Amino acid sequence: MNRTFLRVAATLLALVPGGVFAQPDPLPSWRPGPAKSRIVAFVKKVTDDASPHYVPVSRRIAVFDNDGTLWSEQPAYFQLLFAVDRVKAMAPRHPEWATTQPFKAALEGDMKALAAAGEKGLLELVMATHAGMTTEEFEAVVRDWIVHARHPTLKRPYTELVFQPMVELLAWLRANGFKTFIVSGGGVEFMRPWAERAYGIPPEQVIGSSIAVAYEVRDGHPVLVRQPRIHFIDDKAGKPAGIHYHIGRRPIAAFGNSDGDFQMLEWATAGEGESLGVIVHHTDGAREFAYDRKSAAGRLDRALDEAPRRGWAVVDMKRDWKSVYRVSAP
């Protein structure tokens, strides 16, 4: 058979409506429903150059929260579990931690006491475990952890707790000319070492919270040393600010799962022209975790209430997703 024949045959087969030979579904892990329809309709509209809603490639910017949107975030943000593991690894050099909070709680795995230490305690934990080393040293630590650490209850590597439907969506958006960014409250340097392999998102498209770095030349070799000082908090109203500092134009699509993403969705969907706001609602206690208004991690309250009148699509994980976790490890 020659090529022309194959091309004609393929065209004819694709014409069979809904048939087995029709174009493959680019989002096979999404069940038909309002969320999927909304996403697909948006992408078709902004990429169809005959549509009045057409958006040129340069403006096809899509932003994704990470924790709870691209991977799980229970029983605690994974970066907090990383910090706890770091406290344990570093404890021999810090005998004082055995009797000092929040380190004592971390060493004892006492998540309740850890939660009680509040934001201040969390910050202390982060500064003690994330600062005081070069950026290259920290990256090596994260790379090692992400390979060897296991989720406390699911007993799987964290990168296997990435959501398959979102990985498909990221790839499909990119295939449609979108540039995909992570915009997370989590630490940018905690995400960059594995985000490219897990999500196909390169380091320069990962935006997050960060601590300051200082440039130093040590024995003729330049290094960036991580300082125990906040550089930027990329959460809530910080998300549109972070998008502005980093991307410099307004996204036309934003995906989040908590009130921490409220302003990001508000900002992305307030521009002129077509836009898309999507909230991932954690409704599946059997396959993942079910939580919203009362969760410490990923609290979803105001954004859930306001989604209908703001026109944001709400993904019901239990109903809308055929599978939850990625099918094969990245």
Add this chain to the structure above:
Amino acid sequence: MNRTFLRVAATLLALVPGGVFAQPDPLPSWRPGPAKSRIVAFVKKVTDDASPHYVPVSRRIAVFDNDGTLWSEQPAYFQLLFAVDRVKAMAPRHPEWATTQPFKAALEGDMKALAAAGEKGLLELVMATHAGMTTEEFEAVVRDWIVHARHPTLKRPYTELVFQPMVELLAWLRANGFKTFIVSGGGVEFMRPWAERAYGIPPEQVIGSSIAVAYEVRDGHPVLVRQPRIHFIDDKAGKPAGIHYHIGRRPIAAFGNSDGDFQMLEWATAGEGESLGVIVHHTDGAREFAYDRKSAAGRLDRALDEAPRRGWAVVDMKRDWKSVYRVSAP
């Protein structure tokens, strides 16, 4: 003639060494010489997958200073000239400026008094003219200025003062799989509105100094309001830090023209594997401006002294560039 014939013919013609039918020079505005040879050899090495110096596309990051590297910076940084124009435009609403420095100097075009106001005076000028409005309002002001303003002595739009050899280099690097970034001490929001058209560099690949923005909802419409407060200074040791916050991996090529770029070049050329550092030396008083060690804008002293032992190529603009300014307006 069929396609195969054409392909064979093209291949044969390309084999004529140095002949009129040879592959066109991708850098036609660069004269043969050590600088051009060095740049071309570097690109060939890192893109040749049979070479031990091969670098995969994802790591082909090239960073460019803007003022003095991609466009001129005399008789003063163009952003300072922009600020002066803004002071003049805003003066009717600020009668007090007629008698207050540094505004008085700006209104009178007294660049000497302006220089005497030092960094503090400059900062006052920037805060008064660059803050107190939304990001969209500021962008509109820059877009208008870049179209209508004219250089004080050359009497041309500033975007015509972009260097043709550098525009060719940017395009050629991108054609070779490089991602090109601006890393400038200048304001990121001053550059983004025109950098894509002038250099082919999208907003998300422009890194610079910035003032803080605050997210506000005004009458149900979200805005980012520019605050009279520094967010980040992307100069000297701030450049490697800015690269780290924004890109998250070390560039393999860096282009600058002043001591403000020293640390950026040092950082980019200190990684493992092949790297390239290039300094543009302003030697052409006839076609552009001749200055180095004693200039207020773009002072080049230490970097010029250390270039040879650090292996950085020095571009002698007078000798190495056939043309200086871009051939046609962007």
